[in-house]
Amino acid sequence: MDTIIYFYQKRNLEEPLIEPIGQGRYLLVKVAMDVGDCRWFRMRLPAYGKPESPRPENVSKGIFQKWIATLAQRRNRRKQERRQRLWQEAFRQMSGQVETQITKLVRQIGEYVEDWRECRCLYDEAVRKWLVLEEGQEEGRERGWLDGMDSRPYARLRTAGRGETGSLPEGDFAKHWMPRHWQKHWDISEFADFFSMDWVKPLLSMARLPHFVLLGTAPCVPDVILACAHRMRSLRWVLREKDLTQEILDFVEDFYLDYGLAATLQTLEGDRGFSCKSQVPVCVLDFSGEDRIRPGAVARGSVWLDMASAEKKERCFLGRDSGISYGSMRKSWREARRRAPDWAAIAEAGRHRPQGDQLPQWLREE
16 A cells, blocks of 8 residues: 655644545555754754854054963863863754654654555655755765764854854754654655656546636646546646647647537746636646745635645645635645544444344354
8 A cells, every 4th residue: 555654833732643535445644744954853962062253463562461362261171172072972962862753753654654665755845845855966075064073063163154142053964954854764755746647636626617717737637637527617728838748739620529518728938937817716736836825816716726835825825815726635634633433333233233133143152
């Protein structure tokens, strides 16, 4: 059975919250996380601190003043070295605790996974930015920061730009410390099959309006149009000029001959962003794959189905009173809940349970 592991952010947790939810043909495992900048749930990496600013030098120094200044420099250097050792020890200790908890989490998730080869994961952006390294990052440059064993990261730590006292410098360390621990034990690939018909079909139940607007294209688009053809009164297909192929033109012609509905094709030049305008409520099937989009003048009461499940796009709709219903697989997974037991039905079944002479012979003998 396919397994989707969905990591999302939830504040004020002491440990990961795992919730398996059956979805018919696949299993959804929701994992609530509370991670952040150098933070794993309630554990936070101690702040390195800000060294004391050197005092302005006096040009006209005597022998005694130079001797005093030398002693002060040695004292400050010893303080800095002590601060470095304490922070390094705290870092080692927390790294071991975090790695132990990650191993435990992977083992707990594995209790619900039948086959890791059929398992995919999906992160909310609030979790992904702290657990997944972006492509193109140089592992060699970060190794010193992440190991916490040699002197180079601390030299960089002393010279890096700092904010207020007690804060860590922004940069490689804060961004890459947690992902290295995470990816050492978690090597499951991310879910990227949103445009497959198997994952588009569950969203089509929301497409109940008779007027359709299709943005972009994907291999499953012809099947999607045919699945919704019985309730279509109009179809406007907006796509880029470079994506308009002879195959699409042939499909539109065949669709008109079979269903008597003439689809309107609208092409966009260059990299112009997608937008949608309508005076009546429409059902927007969004295959554009864009992170952000301009809803434009879409009528209230419309339905916008984001097939790519772009999280930034979802925030654009939820952050304004547009009157548009938004749907995506990511949103449905986030809102999925375990079905509560029907205690009334269970009690009713208990009352009708056979007893005494009504029991089968093999039960009465026991």
